[in-house]
Amino acid sequence: MASSMILYWGSGSPPCWRVMIALEEKNLQGYQQKLLSFEKNEHKSEPVMAINPRGQLPSFKHGDNIINESFGACLYLENQFKSQGTQLIPDSSAEQALVYQRMFETLTLQQKMADVIYYTWRVPEDERHNSAVKRNKEALSAELQLWEGYFQKMDAGSYAAGKNFTMADVMVFPQIAYAFRFGLSPEKFIKLGEYHNLVKKRPSVEASWPPHWKENPQGMDILKDF
Template identity: 35%
Template sequence: MGKEDMFLLWGSGSSPCMRVMIALEEKGFSGYAQKKLDFSKGEHKGPEVLALNPRGQVPTFKDGDLVLGESYAVLHYLQHRYPDSGNNLLPGSAKEQGKALQRYYEVQAALQPEHTALLKAIVYDKQPQEEVQKKVDAFLKEMKTFDGYLAESKFVGGDSFSLGDIDMMVILTMCERQALNVKEKFPNMHAYYERNKERPSIAASYPPHFKTSDSPKILASF
């Protein structure tokens, strides 16, 4: 199995899709087969996706006869199924890996959900301002925590790019798109993003429609 057996169904602007695409690039599988679906046409709920993923969600990733529909599961799978391919996303000693995993799970369990909850409150639920502000405060609190981490290390989990950096770069890409003033509020995270945004895996996975459409700027006032 490997590149010739891999297939990814994805959509532009999806954080989970970008997550998987970065991981595939990092692990050296840039030639994998893929198909970009159009969310506006409901293609992610179409028969091609539903035949593999009954939830009708992307990313939907296939490697040989294995099908995975959760982005974090794909990250774990790629690292453990192909440990010697491309970049090791859990490098170093057991102690170093423990720290990298700690940060990875912190991003996954704390920072990412706060960002998602904030966007949901603003864009989809259109909650009252006082409720939105509570979610803003919770998200910015988590961002401040990670800004502190990045004052102490080059990457999220230590001295090398690891699983947590994939998620962090996705979140910061979305924050840039949404016009959050990261540079002023979180200088360490801004410097980290600037250092890594041209990393080949990040650049190759940048949502294509972000390059051609205007930013929604929904976080510009926070």
Template identity: 25%
Template sequence: MALKVHGTILSPGVLRVVACLKEKELDYEFVNVNLEAGEHKQPHFFALNPFGEVPAFEDGDLKLFESRAITQYIAHTYIDKGTQLIVPDHKKMAIMSTWMEIEAQKFVPAASKLSFEIVIKPILGMTTDVSVLAQYEEQLGKVLDVYEARLKESKYLGGDCFTLVDLHHIPLINYLMATKVKALFDARPKVSAWVADILARPAWSKVQELLKHKMG
């Protein structure tokens, strides 16, 4: 099989890639990387990702890393498959690219920290550092205020249709919906409706089955 995803299914970055493949209805091989055993720091994995992080991705002889670069490659290369996750219009694409940057630079720093502390640490048997939670909740709330204003103008963050912008948010939002941080999303009506929409996508339901198997 030409398409391979290397990583652990608990990783938000890996989940972004898998969700993209599900939206595009593409077959792929998932190669589990045991982070606890340090497989990502072995020479064979450095050949896939020189930073020794997941995900890593292969399409034939092409090797990629960084989840958002991978999803953009998939969306452009397999544009005729499944969901159209990018837009052909240059101006609309520029807007979409802006919000992809906002997700990576503004949303993720707070959301990933909260997800790691509240969700991932307990799974790994680690202790949550409660002293940092209020700081990151405040930071995330400010980002969601901007999202609330944006979503009054368009149905999705990147425009009027579901795109990579929305997809990139799904893994971390999915984790946070099972925590007290859910209240930050619920308190903003447009954000709450957007979250319900993107989490209900059939492709994400398929990804959740993989997650349940792993976490169950």
């Protein structure tokens, strides 16, 4: 089954990483994959555009089925390979509710991180304002505190939605790892730091760790003062 899958991905992109973790967790090693360079604009290259008019990564195909949206691809893999590998959506209604809640809250964390990290890349120079930078940082700081609080309320050693690794982790872990890569302090965000340390040793996560982070373990410091 895995050999009829192809994933186009970029190193370090949380949405790409999600799909790779889901593939590992569902024991779908052996899928075809092509690492592309955002810098070289390869996400706009012909093989990607052929299956993804948005020209974005991840782009993912399974047989004739195309699911480029990272949340969609991960849910599709869980649904199609339900009894294979890790069960990512639990059966019990209480556990399931929390998994779905945290999964989709990840999108807000992602948005607020992007507003800070990509500000100068997204906003043309003559449209930039210190007041906007300040507001974006405050919003991200509040968001990170909210997530730190979620982990504070859970038992030590918990995953994002409880004692088991679930789809909530597939979604949020790459975002948390990205925050630490960009300088977030594990001394200030203690619970997020513990979570990061717990999950980064998971085989699915180790196997899919961004190659350019391995090559160059030194990250950036954009979030170091948070």
